[in-house]
Amino acid sequence: QVQLVESGGGLVQAGGSLRLSCAASGSTFTGYRMAWFRQALGKEREFVAAVSSGGGVTYYADSVKGRFAISRDNAKDTVHLQMNSLKPEDTAIYYCAATPRLNRAIMASATYNYWGQGTQVTVSS
Numbered sequence: 001q002v003q004l005v006e007s008g009g010g011l012v013q014a015g016g017s018l019r020l021s022c023a024a025s026g027s028t029f030t031g032y033r034m035a036w037f038r039q040a041l042g043k044e045r046e047f048v049a050a051v052s053s054g055g056g057v058t059y060y061a062d063s064v065k066g067r068f069a070i071s072r073d074n075a076k077d078t079v080h081l082q083m084n085s086l087k088p089e090d091t092a093i094y095y096c097a098a099t100p101r102l103n104r105a106i107m108a109s110a111t112y113n114y115w116g117q118g119t120q121v122t123v124s125s
Contacts, residue, residue: 002027002114004096009119012086016123020081022096022116029077030054033099036070036081037109038092038121047107048094049081059106064090086123093118 008020020036035050049070050059058070067086072079079096097112104111 002029002032002098004098004114004116006094006096006116006119009094009121011122011124014086014088014123014125016086017082017084018086018121020083020094020096020119020121022079022081024077024079024098030074031100032114033102033106034070034072034079035097035099035106035112036079037095037097037112038090039095039118040089040092043092045095045109047109050106051079053102061107083121086121088123088125090121091123092121094121 002024003026005023012018030053033053036048037045038048039045047061051070051072055072067084069082095118096116098114099112
């Protein structure tokens with residue numbers, strides 16, 4: 001079992017930046033692939049980014065590629081999402097997720113066993 005707690009959300013103007021953090025506890029952090037998903041009001045949850053258990057490989061949704069960067073600090077059991085050039089369409093609740101099933105589909109929410117409570121990101125135009 002792993003517990004996840006997100007932080008860093010807030011209100012920002014279009015073109016601005018935010019950095020989300022997710023603190024993990026309860027299990028061996030390096031055994032998990034970590035990811036960020038988001039869910040906008042009235043829409044389904046969608047994949048944003050993921051990072052391999054060792055931190056050396058990253059994956060991004062096309063909509064955020066070149067603007068967002070995911071990273072992890074295995075010494076501190078944390079994962080971050082640096083979000084730059086934010087757009088109003090990035091407005092959503094952002095969720096941190098973890099999975100020990102490293103051979104399952106990276107971008108599928110069903111792959112991830114553990115979820116944080118979410119943090120709101122609002123981008124004003």
